[in-house]
Amino acid sequence: MQQFALIGAAGYVAPRHMRAIRDTGNQLALAHDVNDSVGILDSFAPQAAFFTDFECFQERARQLARQPGQALDWVSVCSPNHLHHAHIAAGLRLGANVICEKPLVPTPGLLDELVRVEQETGRRVFNILQLRQHAAILALRQQIAAAPQDRRWEVDLSYITARGAWYHQSWKGDARKSFGLATNIGVHFFDMLHFVFGALHSVHLHYSDAQRAAGFLEYERARVRWFLSIDARDLPPAVQGRQSTYRCIDIDGQPLEFSEGFADLHTESYRAILAGQGWGLEDARTCIEAVTTLRHASPVRAQAGELHPLAAPWVSGRR
Known part of the structure; x- marks a missing residue:
């Protein structure tokens, strides 16, 4: 069982990611959204910690990394499009691989930036191209x-x-x-x-x-x-x-x-x-x-x- 975090938990597409995490036998441990209308979490991961402040989300992720077997393996990103690049980079720098909704980023230049962050962190980014x-x-x-x-x-x-x-x-x-x-x-x-x-x-x-x-x-x-x-x-x-x-x-x-x-x-x-x-x-x-x-x-x-x-x-x- 691998540990997942989800950024954008109140969005339209978030339940599909929650279901995918559950149905592949993994655990959603941590979630973030600026909107607190996330009752859908009870259907998939009622134990998941949830934060509306991104800084608190990041701090909890760092705390999990210090606990045996609790470090995040994956961060799933389904936040609004303009936040994808920042949230992907943050997930990589937390030591996790990242799965992101489309569009991954808006420009080839930002794609190149993520290539550099992959190289810096040794982690990978994957796009949902369903x-x-x-x-x-x-x-x-x-x-x-x-x-x-x-x-x-x-x-x-x-x-x-x-x-x-x-x-x-x-x-x-x-x-x-x-x-x-x-x-x-x-x-x-x-x-x-x-x-x-x-x-x-x-x-x-x-x-x-x-x-x-x-x-x-x-x-x-x-x-x-x-x-x-x-x-x-x-x-x-x-x-x-x-x-x-x-x-x-x-x-x-x-x-x-x-x-x-x-x-x-x-x-x-x-x-x-x-x-x-x-x-x-x-x-x-x-x-x-x-x-x-x-x-x-x-x-x-x-x-x-x-x-x-x-x-x-x-x-x-x-x-």
Whole structure:
């Protein structure tokens, strides 16, 4: 049984980490969040020490290190995006390995900083890139790998996850903290495309507002039109009123709808990491480079065949 700490215990994704720690046979010993609405801890780790002050959290971690068999082995980070770098570095300097939610950090420069902290501490950072564990994505990757190497696919990626007015009042709606929509809800999809289709060659932004973003990516083995949205109006008519999230990859006209199958992906990610098969800093570099480029890009006119169909009404001003 290994000892875990969790930073960001009151967040939306925190219960998935708590469940993963428990279901892999380990112990959540210590938790931190500035918000004290963490009753969910009672369902997974009622014995865990909890602190709202980060300094007290760090001091308890140091105290545990002086007790036989109690030192932290892992720190899991699921705090707001803008705090990831600081919390990862703190976990490494406490002598623990770190598991962090996406996006790992906002820029390649901060990724390089974490490489240096890994070298200084002798500890490792692993990213939750759960789509690399999804059965449908793994099957697709095998299909692409088995095809002739000179074949290129035409791909449409659509991800719509409806969010209410609260989103824009939270840290997620503040681009200084979330780093924008494409980073906050798109980074793991861009990683998945790299995982399946190889090296990223070019990045273009066609449209962006507070609710949606669209553009075009060219990978080694695919040309990808992509569309991301948190506006329920963008959901396909066939699913409106039935579900609030829609994920689809259309490959050469064949849709691969993968909205299901996400329930246990964090636990599977933890199992892989604990078995020495996790995704580290360099594995995250391509998707971080993609979202960094998009964050600083101005929309450009789409070339023929490069505009995602769901983006067309917004680009033309018909919506």
